[in-house]
Amino acid sequence: xxxxxxxxxxxxxxxxxxxxxxxxMAAEGATVWATDVKPELLKSFEGHARIHTAVLDVLDKxxxxxxxxxxxxxxxxxxxxxxxxxxxxxxxxxxxxxxxMNLNARSQFWMIQAVLPHMxxxxxxxxxxxxxxxxxxxxxxNRFVYGVSKAAVIGLTKAVAADxxxxxIRCNAICPGTVDTPSLQDRINSQADxxxxxxxxxxxxxxxxxxxxxxxxxxxxxxxxxxxxxxxGNAYSxxxxxxx
Numbered sequence: 001x002x003x004x005x006x007x008x009x010x011x012x013x014x015x016x017x018x019x020x021x022x023x024x025m026a027a028e029g030a031t032v033w034a035t036d037v038k039p040e041l042l043k044s045f046e047g048h049a050r051i052h053t054a055v056l057d058v059l060d061k062x063x064x065x066x067x068x069x070x071x072x073x074x075x076x077x078x079x080x081x082x083x084x085x086x087x088x089x090x091x092x093x094x095x096x097x098x099x100x101m102n103l104n105a106r107s108q109f110w111m112i113q114a115v116l117p118h119m120x121x122x123x124x125x126x127x128x129x130x131x132x133x134x135x136x137x138x139x140x141x142n143r144f145v146y147g148v149s150k151a152a153v154i155g156l157t158k159a160v161a162a163d164x165x166x167x168x169i170r171c172n173a174i175c176p177g178t179v180d181t182p183s184l185q186d187r188i189n190s191q192a193d194x195x196x197x198x199x200x201x202x203x204x205x206x207x208x209x210x211x212x213x214x215x216x217x218x219x220x221x222x223x224x225x226x227x228x229x230x231x232x233g234n235a236y237s238x239x240x241x242x243x244x
Contacts, residue, residue, distance in 0.1 A: 014041025033243030124168025161233030177239030
């Protein structure tokens with residue numbers, strides 16, 4: 001199996017892309033630490049021999065360091081936690097900006113800072129960051145603070161990759177298009193006309209459909225595995241043709 005003898009840490013693992021990635025990596029032989037801020041979302045992993053669970057708030061820096069110290073051997077980390085705001089530069093608030101930058105970018109910085117000493121001591125590791133097509137790659141309407149924060153993730157990814165490229169550390173980002181997840185459904189349901197809102201999301205996908213979370217998971221497996229050992233500093237679009 002591609003991830004045999006690998007230990008992987010995943011944030012926001014309770015649903016959506018994080019959940020799909022945990023299941024895919026466990027199926028490939030990894031020991032996976034699935035974390036989420038909501039303990040009820042981790043119950044679906046109960047009884048799985050290769051999956052350990054832990055409640056983790058990625059906005060709590062000491063908690064991140066405590067969990068990483070507890071696990072110790074971490075071959076790969078998937079920084080999946082994030083939040084999507086809908087706003088423009090005119091209606092975004094300072095609170096929106098701070099929350100987006102803290103959750104979408106700063107939490108990844110904290111996790112990387114926590115795992116790097118362990119990865120360096122063991123001779124290498126893979127860091128996988130959740131970015132987005134809505135970032136420095138493409139501007140999307142009503143995604144102001146989200147796009148800024150995800151552009152920061154791509155910059156963070158390349159900076160870490162450049163600093164540790166000679167020490168066995170690989171750092172890459174994935175940049176999904178629109179994925180049919182509980183988070184997306186919550187945003188759709190918050191609209192005045194959810195049916196039309198869903199149609200609008202589908203309309204911006206050239207393939208004419210939304211991605212499924214299990215379609216994003218394979219690239220996470222690849223980047224966590226030794227198959228990608230010559231790859232670092234990249235931002236991979238998995239977007240159904242949005243950036244053609």
